[in-house]
Amino acid sequence: METMRERFSAVTAALLDDNPRLAVVLADISADSFGPAQRRHPDRVINVGIREQLLISVTGGLALAGCVPSRTRSPASWWSGHGSRSSST
Amino acid sequence: MTTSPGTVTTSPRAATSRAPATFADLPALMSLMTGDDKHDQAATSTLDVLWVLYDRVLRVTPETAEDDARDRFLLSKGHGPMAYYAVLAAKGFVDLDELLEFGSFGSKLGTHPDHMLVPGAEISSGSLGHGLPLAVGVALGLRARGLTDPRVFVLVGDGELDEGSNQEAIAFARAARLDSLTVVVVDNASATHGWPGGVEARFAVEGWSVRRVSGRDHDVLEAALTAAHPGRPHMVAAVVEAKR
Numbered sequence: 557m558e559t560m561r562e563r564f565s566a567v568t569a570a571l572l573d574d575n576p577r578l579a580v581v582l583a584d585i586s587a588d589s590f591g592p593a594q595r596r597h598p599d600r601v602i603n604v605g606i607r608e609q610l611l612i613s614v615t616g617g618l619a620l621a622g623c624v625p626s627r628t629r630s631p632a633s634w635w636s637g638h639g640s641r642s643s644s645t
Numbered sequence: 646m647t648t649s650p651g652t653v654t655t656s657p658r659a660a661t662s663r664a665p666a667t668f669a670d671l672p673a674l675m676s677l678m679t680g681d682d683k684h685d686q687a688a689t690s691t692l693d694v695l696w697v698l699y700d701r702v703l704r705v706t707p708e709t710a711e712d713d714a715r716d717r718f719l720l721s722k723g724h725g726p727m728a729y730y731a732v733l734a735a736k737g738f739v740d741l742d743e744l745l746e747f748g749s750f751g752s753k754l755g756t757h758p759d760h761m762l763v764p765g766a767e768i769s770s771g772s773l774g775h776g777l778p779l780a781v782g783v784a785l786g787l788r789a790r791g792l793t794d795p796r797v798f799v800l801v802g803d804g805e806l807d808e809g810s811n812q813e814a815i816a817f818a819r820a821a822r823l824d825s826l827t828v829v830v831v832d833n834a835s836a837t838h839g840w841p842g843g844v845e846a847r848f849a850v851e852g853w854s855v856r857r858v859s860g861r862d863h864d865v866l867e868a869a870l871t872a873a874h875p876g877r878p879h880m881v882a883a884v885v886e887a888k889r
Contacts, residue, residue, distance in 0.1 A: 579789050599789040605820075610778050610813035615781015619768065622713065623789055625782075 565589035572597050579618050581627040583611045629630060655806035664733035667862075668696050678747035678757070688725035690799060690860070690885045691834045692776035694718075695732045697799060697866045698829075706735045710765050713792055717783055719768050721776020721797040722831065726758050730764075746845035774808025777801055777828060781814045784826045798827045798870070803844045803882075810815055812847075817853040818878045826878040827870060834887040848880040860885040 565586060572578050572593050579600040582590060587603045594601035600623075604610050615625035666674070669838070670694060698718060705715040720729050730747065737881070746752035753762040757771025767783075770776055780799035787795050787799040818826055830844050840847060845855040854874035858865045860883030869881045 558704065561682055575791070597670075599785075602821075604817050606812070607813035607817060609810045610781065610817055613775060613778030613810065613814070614782035614785060617784070618781040618786040618789070619718075620779065621783045621786025621790065621792075623786040 560584055561589065564628075566595075569593035571626075572600060575624065576600075577622065577624045579625050580622045581611050581614050581618070581625060583608045583628065585628045646673045668693075668700070670735060671696065671728070672799075674734055674741070674744060676726045677744040678727045678730065678754075680748040688727040690888070691722060691725075691831050691886075692728040692731075693861050693863060694800060694829055694831055694866060694883050695728050697863050697870065698800075699732050699736050701867045702798075702870050703798065705765070708762065709843055710738065713790075716795050717767050717780075717781050717787075717797045719776045719783070719797070720758060720766070720770055721768075721773070721780075721799055722802040722805055723757050723770025723772075723776075726754075726756070726771075729758060730754050730763075732765070733765050736765075736825075739763065739764045771816075773802075773805040774810040777811050778814040779830070780826060781818050781821070784818075784823045785821065787825060788823075790869065793825075796825050798829065800829050800831060802835060803830055803832040803840065803852065804829065804837070804888075806837055806844060806847065807838075807842070815848060815851050815853070816825075822876050823878045824874055824876055827874075827881065828878070829870065829883055831882045832882050832884045842859075843882065845880060852877055854879040855882070856880070857884065859880040859883070 567577050569579055569590065569592065570578065579602060580590065582602060582603040590601050602614065604614060611627055615627050618625040675688065703716045703718055709715050710716050715843060717813055729740060730744060734741050734744055743754055747754045758766045758769060760766040760769045768776060776799045780797050784797045832844050843857060845857050849855045854877050855870040856872060858869045858881060860866065872879065
């Protein structure tokens with residue numbers, strides 16, 4: 557069975573190939589699964605480390621610069637707020 | 646050359662009719678803005694830095710304010726924006742008449758800048774601790790789009806750096822080698838518990854290029870703000886009078 561994380565990574569990696577304005581911000585979560593995408597798009601797959609305040613602001617800054625940001629978030633916010641239907645915004 | 650906002654002999658109204666405005670006009674422009682929530686000290690602490698940025702450093706004009714290639718300036722220290730509005734008016738981003746409406750119901754010029762309303766304002770600010778991490782994102786976004794010419798400047802206060810969000814940004818910006826990013830910290834010694842070794846020490850330990858200069862000397866400020874810093878972000882501590 558494909559997990560939610562695998563599905564998110566695969567779909568987002570494909571979208572990165574298709575849309576040059578898309579950028580993904582990671583706070584370590586799922587960073588390994590984005591390895592191939594990061595090698596193809598080193599400036600658009602951004603792992604800020606475990607800095608989740610920064611993750612939110614960086615997505616805002618990316619949008620101000622004309623990018624379309626996507627980000628991962630912690631399992632706690634997945635589970636408490638959004639069930640298992642979505643892993644990104 | 647040391648300059649300071651001296652007393653001007655013209656009336657505020659007269660200042661609005663002169664063009665182009667100079668640094669000496671700014672106090673008169675600021676005096677057009679009245680109200681009981683002006684944060685005067687915060688406003689005057691940033692005046693010289695803002696002027697030097699818009700007069701000598703930033704590659705942005707009212708005509709290029711939407712261009713991808715423009716330099717970005719983010720005012721993080723958004724409380725007390727009178728100096729910001731005065732400089733934007735002096736440089737033609739904001740209508741001079743709008744200054745008279747500062748802080749009033751329906752005015753574009755609120756006591757915290759709203760980037761949806763204020764021409765030339767890159768972000769809304771006033772809630773502290775957001776400008777620097779947003780600027781990191783802007784610099785990353787410009788890089789991601791292949792825009793290598795625009796520079797990103799952000800003005801923060803030394804007290805504002807107490808906000809933890811800044812610490813995440815300071816650490817990551819060096820790791821990301823964001824050499825398009827310059828942070829100018831207007832240091833009026835307002836951090837409640839101080840910065841041992843100076844506020845620039847916090848940046849230097851993360852590998853930033855740092856300078857500590859007078860926040861009132863225009864030539865020195867210009868040199869510091871335009872200093873080369875290849876491969877790493879740049880921080881300028883602009884020291885002004887201590888907040889009373």
